[in-house]
Amino acid sequence: MKTWVLFNEKDELLIKHENETYRLPTDNDWNPDNSSVNEQGDSPHHIQKDDWVLRVVDADIPSSFVRSSLRQSWNLLSSDEYLRAGKAWELLYWSEETRFCSRCGKPMNWNSDISLLCSSCGREIWPQLNIAIIVLVQKGHEALLVKAKTFRRDFFGLVAGFVETGESLEECVAREVFEETSLRITNIRYFSSQPWPYPLGLMVGFHADYLSGEIAFADGELKEGHFFRADNLPTIPEGLSMARMLIDDWVAKERKEQE
Ligand SMILES: [Zn+2]
Structure with missing residues (x-):
């Protein structure tokens, strides 16, 4: 079963609220085929092991979901889930801020879970903290x-x-x-x-x-x-x-x- 790390266009994290508990949604809570998910043109959502990272645009959010800033989600989620969401957010942010090669200006594409590769000159980069x-x-x-x-x-x-x-x-x-x-x-x-x-x-x-x-x-x-x-x-x-x-x-x- 996949865990979904979902952000809306305001960079808010979408969290499943159920029986007074909060957690990241799974396949049971979220069906991407039935929603208007925007893959942001040539900025692909990132797939990482059993995680998905994507930005949700104009999608109808199920009523059992709450929106939270990443920082405030620390108060709602388990430590593991908070860290997972944070890592997903960093990769998403980084890939969107690094869409073009700094050496030759051509588009960058995912090459591994944590690196981007230039489509033209072969330059590979990793996030810099x-x-x-x-x-x-x-x-x-x-x-x-x-x-x-x-x-x-x-x-x-x-x-x-x-x-x-x-x-x-x-x-x-x-x-x-x-x-x-x-x-x-x-x-x-x-x-x-x-x-x-x-x-x-x-x-x-x-x-x-x-x-x-x-x-x-x-x-x-x-x-x-x-x-x-x-x-x-x-x-x-x-x-x-x-x-x-x-x-x-x-x-x-x-x-x-x-x-
Ligand atoms: Zn390049």
Whole structure:
């Protein structure tokens, strides 16, 4: 049985709602032959093992389906299904953004599950991820939480930024913290990583310790930042994010130490 990863023209994921549960639809829920699926001309939908990825245009959506942004679908789907939908979305997005060869300008076609091949010069390409770091900086029993100017909602998160060419992940962590807060850090250690399909990302989380300096927002990305104790946290990001996982991990350790 196939699982369907369906997006409508507004890039909303279509999710089957049944008996108070949410899941990706299967063949039993979705019959492509009976719907007006648009295969987007020469941008073919992507077939991947038992997955289908396609964009639904003008189709009548069954009443048992709900629409959700990919990000919000994390609240509805199992972790496996959320990740599957994210991977499908990344491949779909990438193939639509890469329809022509950057070397000779001719159309690109799928060559494998994860690569496109130029129809003329034979250039083969694979998706390139944007790699970002995010770091929880600890100072004694406090952690550095910051408010970025770009945060849409009012909460405190962690220092984050994109890895540049020619630097290691650890160098990026130290550079971002210094650029955004003027603080020097030490003891940078890997925590975890997570696919971040918004649209083609990999988020890599770190812990680090404060070394020296006073908080100052030199490069203008942040508007606020303080060291907080675990028992006195402001509003923090939702559970999906690496920021929240880092904060939760630190809070759990702090609580254990208090016991
Ligand atoms: Zn080419």
